[in-house]
Structure formats: C-alpha cells, structure tokens
Amino acid sequence: MNNLVITVDKRQKEKIKAYYTAYQQPSNNPYVEAFFKVDGVSITLYQSGKVMFQGEHANLHAQKWGYQAEKTTPKQDLSQQVPMIGTDEVGNGSYFGGLAVVASFVTPSDHAFLKSLGVDDSKRLTDQKICQIAPLLKEKIPHQALLLTPKKYNEVIERGYNAVSVKVALHNQAIFLLLQKGVAPEQIVIDAFTSSKNYNRYLAQEANRFPNPVTLEEKAEGKYLAVAVSSIIARAMFLENLAQLSHEIGYSLPSGAGKKSDYVARDILAQYGMAGLEKTAKLHFANTQKAQALLSHRK
Incomplete structure (x- = not known):
C-alpha cells in the first residue's frame, strides 16, 4: 500500500476539502482537519498543512495536488517533532x-x-x-x-x-x-x-x-x-x-535460538516431554526437531 505525504497552503486545503466533500468521514484525531475515503484511498488532511494519501492508488490522488515522487517521499516527511x-x-x-x-x-x-x-x-x-x-x-x-x-x-x-x-x-x-x-x-x-x-x-x-x-x-x-x-x-x-518461565520449569532458559537452546530443550523434553516445550518455547522453530534428535541420540 502506498503512503504518500505532501504539504499544502491554506488555499489548497480549502480546495481539497471542497473537492472531496462528498467523501468526508469523521475523525477523532484533534490534529486532523478533515478525513476522506475515496476509491479505496484514505486522505488525511492535518491542521499543520500536511496531507497523507494511503492506498493502492494513492499516487493518482496525490498527483492532483502537486505530489512528485522524486521530490517527496513518506520517509522524508516523518519527523520526531510531532506526537x-x-x-x-x-x-x-x-x-x-x-x-x-x-x-x-x-x-x-x-x-x-x-x-x-x-x-x-x-x-x-x-x-x-x-x-x-x-x-x-x-x-x-x-x-x-x-x-x-x-x-x-x-x-x-x-x-x-x-x-x-x-x-x-x-x-x-x-x-x-x-x-x-x-x-x-x-x-x-x-x-x-x-x-x-x-x-x-x-x-x-x-x-x-x-x-x-x-x-x-x-x-x-x-x-x-x-x-x-x-x-x-x-x-x-x-x-x-x-x-x-525459567523459574517454573526449573531450567535457565536462554534467549535466542542457538545451540544452547537445543540442549536446554533436549533436557526439558527428557523430563517433561512435549508439554514442557509447549509451555516454554515456540514449537515451530527448528530447535524443536534438533532437541528431539539430540534426545534420541542420547538414548
């Protein structure tokens, strides 16, 4: 989904509001002056003069109001100086x-x-x-x-x-x-x-x-x-x-998914079976199969 931003002056803001008036929807954001939804595109007009276009065809609407891809991108517009x-x-x-x-x-x-x-x-x-x-x-x-x-x-x-x-x-x-x-x-x-x-x-x-x-x-x-x-x-x-979880299971559970996790998982399997891993680990990780292999070799 495209996410495009432009900055407009007061005159352009009024033109945008008039153009999309039939598509206006409510917004609880106090920083938003007007919010519209048209053709699957969300258009947010902020009081600051920024206009955000979001949707698959966002560029078509943004270009009507001066958007130029080579000059304006969403990442350039993001700023720490806003809520x-x-x-x-x-x-x-x-x-x-x-x-x-x-x-x-x-x-x-x-x-x-x-x-x-x-x-x-x-x-x-x-x-x-x-x-x-x-x-x-x-x-x-x-x-x-x-x-x-x-x-x-x-x-x-x-x-x-x-x-x-x-x-x-x-x-x-x-x-x-x-x-x-x-x-x-x-x-x-x-x-x-x-x-x-x-x-x-x-x-x-x-x-x-x-x-x-x-x-x-x-x-x-x-x-x-x-x-x-x-x-x-x-x-x-x-x-x-x-x-x-370490306290409950009685083993020091490592962070990450390295070899140390394989061996701890093997020991949990040996003592508690799969129920122990279901409670402490993400079973779809490859560590589960590695732990089962380690346990079978130890036996």
Missing part, C-alpha cells in the same frame, strides 16, 4: 519465551526526559540498563503492552497464523488499544518486520481497525524515540517472562 505512536516487538527470534509487542505515544515535550534516561534502541542497551529504565518509561509514557506467552503463541500458530501474521495482529491491536485511551498521534511508525503489502494483506483479516495512516520503516527503533521506548519496554517484558 507519534511507535511500535516494536521483542522475542520473535528467540526459541524460548513469549512475544512482546508495545506501542508507545511520545510527544516532543517528552524528548528531554527520554534523552536524560539514555533512551536508545534496546539492542544498544544492556539488559541491566533496560530493566532500570523500563519502569520509569512505563510510568511516564502512555503505552500499550501485549505479551503472547509461548503456550498462547503455539495455539494461534495451530489456528493458522504464521510468524508474520501473528506480529501484524499484535502490532495492530496494541495501536488500536492505545488509540482507545485517547492519545492523538500525528504519525504512527512500526519498526518494519515485513513489507507494507504483506502487512496490509494480513491486516485485512483483523477485526479491530483504525483510520490513522501507518508507516513501516526499517531500523525505526534507532530513528524515533517513540519506537525506542517501545523496544525497551518490550525487551523488559520479554526478559521478565523468560525469567518467570
């Missing part, structure tokens, strides 16, 4: 532990506080640092956190979800629930884990929808503080879940 929702997930690449997805709402007035804490992409921070600042972020920053435990993860995979579609569902739900709390973002950015085409294909299967345009951008956790906050809270949630 933003950013989302990220942690646990996707780890065999043990759940999948944590967080959406956070950050405004420019939060930036000084976040920088004073050293907020950055969670991949650049130690786990100790993450666990120190995550409670402060959770208290100060409006957010919505979702944790899919390994047991629940395995259940939804059995129901027909896959590793990508389950993340689409969680990111969409986190944003939807955060918007329900009354926050008013001018931009929503997801740390990209798939293409926009794939995201929207899976999104069509989800019941909870919202009209706000969404941008998927690679390595967004290192570019936008809203995404960085989400990555930190999500990492802390994942670590807490991994520690809890």
Whole structure:
C-alpha cells in the first residue's frame, strides 16, 4: 500500500476539502482537519498543512495536488517533532519465551526526559540498563503492552497464523488499544518486520481497525524515540517472562535460538516431554526437531 505525504497552503486545503466533500468521514484525531475515503484511498488532511494519501492508488490522488515522487517521499516527511505512536516487538527470534509487542505515544515535550534516561534502541542497551529504565518509561509514557506467552503463541500458530501474521495482529491491536485511551498521534511508525503489502494483506483479516495512516520503516527503533521506548519496554517484558518461565520449569532458559537452546530443550523434553516445550518455547522453530534428535541420540 502506498503512503504518500505532501504539504499544502491554506488555499489548497480549502480546495481539497471542497473537492472531496462528498467523501468526508469523521475523525477523532484533534490534529486532523478533515478525513476522506475515496476509491479505496484514505486522505488525511492535518491542521499543520500536511496531507497523507494511503492506498493502492494513492499516487493518482496525490498527483492532483502537486505530489512528485522524486521530490517527496513518506520517509522524508516523518519527523520526531510531532506526537507519534511507535511500535516494536521483542522475542520473535528467540526459541524460548513469549512475544512482546508495545506501542508507545511520545510527544516532543517528552524528548528531554527520554534523552536524560539514555533512551536508545534496546539492542544498544544492556539488559541491566533496560530493566532500570523500563519502569520509569512505563510510568511516564502512555503505552500499550501485549505479551503472547509461548503456550498462547503455539495455539494461534495451530489456528493458522504464521510468524508474520501473528506480529501484524499484535502490532495492530496494541495501536488500536492505545488509540482507545485517547492519545492523538500525528504519525504512527512500526519498526518494519515485513513489507507494507504483506502487512496490509494480513491486516485485512483483523477485526479491530483504525483510520490513522501507518508507516513501516526499517531500523525505526534507532530513528524515533517513540519506537525506542517501545523496544525497551518490550525487551523488559520479554526478559521478565523468560525469567518467570525459567523459574517454573526449573531450567535457565536462554534467549535466542542457538545451540544452547537445543540442549536446554533436549533436557526439558527428557523430563517433561512435549508439554514442557509447549509451555516454554515456540514449537515451530527448528530447535524443536534438533532437541528431539539430540534426545534420541542420547538414548
């Protein structure tokens, strides 16, 4: 799905509103002056003068109002200096532990506080640092956190979800629930884990929808503080879940999906059978078969 942005003056804004008046729909976003849906394209006119066109034929409508592909792209238009929702997930690449997805709402007035804490992409921070600042972020920053435990993860995979579609569902739900709390973002950015085409294909299967345009951008956790906050809270949630599962199963569960995970999974299989892995691990990972092979060789 195309996601295009232009900036217009007051005169152009009035022309756009008049042109699409028959297609206007309500919007609860206080930063939105008018919202339209026409020919499968969503058109959002912000009070700031920005106009967002989203949909398969977004370029056809955007070009009517001066859009030029070589000069204006969505990524160039994204800015830290607006209220933003950013989302990220942690646990996707780890065999043990759940999948944590967080959406956070950050405004420019939060930036000084976040920088004073050293907020950055969670991949650049130690786990100790993450666990120190995550409670402060959770208290100060409006957010919505979702944790899919390994047991629940395995259940939804059995129901027909896959590793990508389950993340689409969680990111969409986190944003939807955060918007329900009354926050008013001018931009929503997801740390990209798939293409926009794939995201929207899976999104069509989800019941909870919202009209706000969404941008998927690679390595967004290192570019936008809203995404960085989400990555930190999500990492802390994942670590807490991994520690809890370790305590319950009686084994120290490693993060990641390396050889260490194979051997721990083998030992869990030996003591608890598949029920032990169903509770602690993502069964569709290749580690499951490797652990079963290791156990058969040991016997």
